[in-house]
Amino acid sequence: MTTQSDPTGLHRVLDDATVLPQAARRLDTRRELWPDEVRIRVERLNLDAASFRQLEGEHGDGAAVRAAVLAIVAERGKMQNPVTGSGGMLIGTVEEVGPESPLGLRVGQRVATLVSLTLTPLVIEDGLDGWDGRTEQVPCDGYAVLFGRSIAAVLPDDLPTGLSLAVMDVCGAPALTARVVQQYVERGARPRVAVIGGGGKSGSLALAAARAEGAGVLVGVVPTETEAARLRAAGLADAVVVTDARDPIALRDAVAATGGAADVTVVCVDVPGCEGGAILATAEGGTVIFFSMATSFSAAALGAEGVAADVTMLVGNGYVPGHATYALELLRTNTGVRGLFEGRLA
């Protein structure tokens, strides 16, 4: 047994090679805590959209999807979709706090974990009996472990749990979008921002963040007329266009038709193959932020090179300091965002 713990959770990795928990094949899920750890009694898992879509596509039937999730967690000691590599997050109640934990949590607090399930030791104890395998939100009894360098946010009292969870799940997107827009605004510019998947959770928050930070024209790109109507009603974008983001030429032309290419393009759709269109929709010298876990690194790198596009491409880091607080505040103060989220959860 490893006697020393590492804030990254390295001491829970069971692989032969030295890898971080996220890259590990299998984690140690022992119940006893190392001194800097926290154990959570799990109440609900929130599967990453790309992962859930893949599982649904592969297994179809709800019971088969449930069995697949149980098998993954039993085998790996964590919920990490072997195809998409992604996981999700969870909520629960603090059950035990190690004496050296730096997270500032207390037993009994209801929290959401803001680190991915792909690196969180997890044991499911109820066979997921309360889940039909048909939604990303998975009622679950079991326990999970947080490390010294993990992040968890206490759930706010003034918002329903489902709403807080849905917001926290994607809170990296508005925070990073805000930061990129701020860089333009500091130089005196008001960037044109296009959000691919602007009607979704991360997309609508990204639009609201761009507006709050002083962006210029905002374009929301959605796949259907139904979503377009919803996004128009929410008032989050100046232009809403319907197009298939996997068609690079259609996406390029649709964004251009709103008044020109985007200075900042934010990719928030959970389908593969949107890299080329996002690059072509972006002006020379502009920035593409990839938040979709379905993004292919080589498709982005080679796609930009292949069309001689001088664009900055950012890997959407799910962590920006203060991201949960920022996103919850957008939800509280922006009725359009709140309406979209409530409609989605209803």
Place this chain on the structure above:
Amino acid sequence: MTTQSDPTGLHRVLDDATVLPQAARRLDTRRELWPDEVRIRVERLNLDAASFRQLEGEHGDGAAVRAAVLAIVAERGKMQNPVTGSGGMLIGTVEEVGPESPLGLRVGQRVATLVSLTLTPLVIEDGLDGWDGRTEQVPCDGYAVLFGRSIAAVLPDDLPTGLSLAVMDVCGAPALTARVVQQYVERGARPRVAVIGGGGKSGSLALAAARAEGAGVLVGVVPTETEAARLRAAGLADAVVVTDARDPIALRDAVAATGGAADVTVVCVDVPGCEGGAILATAEGGTVIFFSMATSFSAAALGAEGVAADVTMLVGNGYVPGHATYALELLRTNTGVRGLFEGRLA
């Protein structure tokens, strides 16, 4: 037949869905040009290092590697490794220029293509008879097609072809590294820069670029003592450390031991699994530039989130305006870089 050409090469895509040539399963390799195209008589292919390593690992024997490359090109109409998704580049002589080509090339010029082989229509006509399947440099007779928005550079007279090709193959790395370092210098800072794989082609150029743009301490990370001795002799880094970049804790500690975490970490090694270490080796608020085609998008995104690392992560765009000229100039003016490249080709 498509009668209209698109500068992206869309008209050569044979897939049912509308995708760019890089994402396409198969390209049309017809000899006749559309009006904005250029045909190149191929002289040599330069396979991407990650791709060649994968092919070698899978097929082992040189003849089997050759057969694999021939099969890929015959099936797809381009050289794109189905596992790594990457390709490489080529050199050759301009054979025909379409009347509407915007590339400014003339028949008879010797050029290197600076767009990836993954999107370049290619026909091999000599069965790769002159290649033993044991090096990334592949003598080849055949033809390739450039689109309106492709990039090609005329080979300089003052440098051996092999040297120019080796430099152009990785010229995006020094150009983007230079740009990121410049952003620090403009704010009055002299960033600490760590280059993982600092002894390699892209790595040594990235170190030289960082030095040229005014970086502070430069750290080169290499996997073996032999490489370390070579990099020390070249004088490109202030500190050279030997460590396995796939071990995140070892990498973090090795960089930290040179005087602290890096402000800018450049990943130039062609092996998978270096994302976590690169993130941990980087200071809060710092930047990681991923140039390796072996980079996993989800490992980077979730890895940073998983350790609550506030770092900016850039997808290494192979295109930056002026990148070939910049890299060739570094080679001409930096004897350390030139020595490393010549040693590698000898």
